[in-house]
Amino acid sequence: MTGTGKNPTDVVLARLARPRPLPGVYSGNARAVLERGLTVVFKQNWFMVLSGFVEPVLYLFAMGYGVGSMVGGVSGPGGREIPYAAYIAPALLATAAMNGAVFDSTWNVFFKLRFSRLYQAMVTTSLGPFDVAIGEITMALLRGFLYASGFMAVLYLSGIVSGAAPLFMVPAALLVAFGFASFGMGITSFLTTFQQMDLVNFVLLPMFLLSGTLYPIDVYPPALQWAVMALPLWHAVELMRHLSIGMFTPELLGHAAYYVAMVVVGLALTTWRLRRLFLR
Secondary structure (H helix, E strand, O other): OOOOOOOHHHHHHHHHHOOOOEOOOEOOOHHHHHHHHHHHHHHHHHHHHHHHHHHHHHHHHHHHHHHHHHHOEEEOHHHOEEEHHHHHHHHHHHHHHHHHHHHHHOHHHHHHHHOOOHHHHHOOOOOOHHHHHHHHHHHHHHHHHHHHHHHHHHHHHOOOOOOOHHHHHHHHHHHHHHHHHHHHHHHHOOOOOHHHHHHHHHHHHHHHHHOOOOOOHHHOOHHHHHHHOOOHHHHHHHHHHHHHOOOOOOHHHHHHHHHHHHHHHHHHHHHHHHHHHHOO
């Protein structure tokens, strides 16, 4: 008997007997997946989380101030000239949100899916595939929030941004992380070997270099510019860059809509794949 007078077995049976929002897919208990993930981070992986914050800060000071001292001002959104550090800072924030979300939704998920078999154990309980997807993606969002908040503090303290408008970059970073995390987890469910996982870096590195993070894309031929504008990171960079100087234009809605579509497709793909893998 517990202190409340309830038998623990009865409590567990009562929880299992509760109606599920989506039987076989979602039990409404994604919190259990999130709590388990946070426990592991606090006990084992906190240094890896910290490293994800340090990397964009090092890039900012090395490129923004090192290279920036030779480059001078560059043309920002709307043709406004801004310091080079202010030009690349929003792009580095977008990249940090992408990298953090991709790490959590690819390598982290790959290990749990193919080696520890954690997800298989989870879905033998009352949890469904959508619980697993939402719990893991929420972990990626929390990581993205920590990165974005810490990096924004650096930007304000260094004087690269000022005023209230740049604060919108934090929720924008969460949207970016949500898009990459939901889609990344679905893609990872198709991969079965470490060699295949190398494709993740094969995709991320060129996207980082080409998506206007360090220089404008108008240096490319027109055909390549259109290809770059189809990449998700380019939309994130443009979204952040406009918000950093408080330029609210209709283009921002298009960039945000790109990520909303990415989230919807990613969640649908992830849930479908996990259900195919576990509920046969």
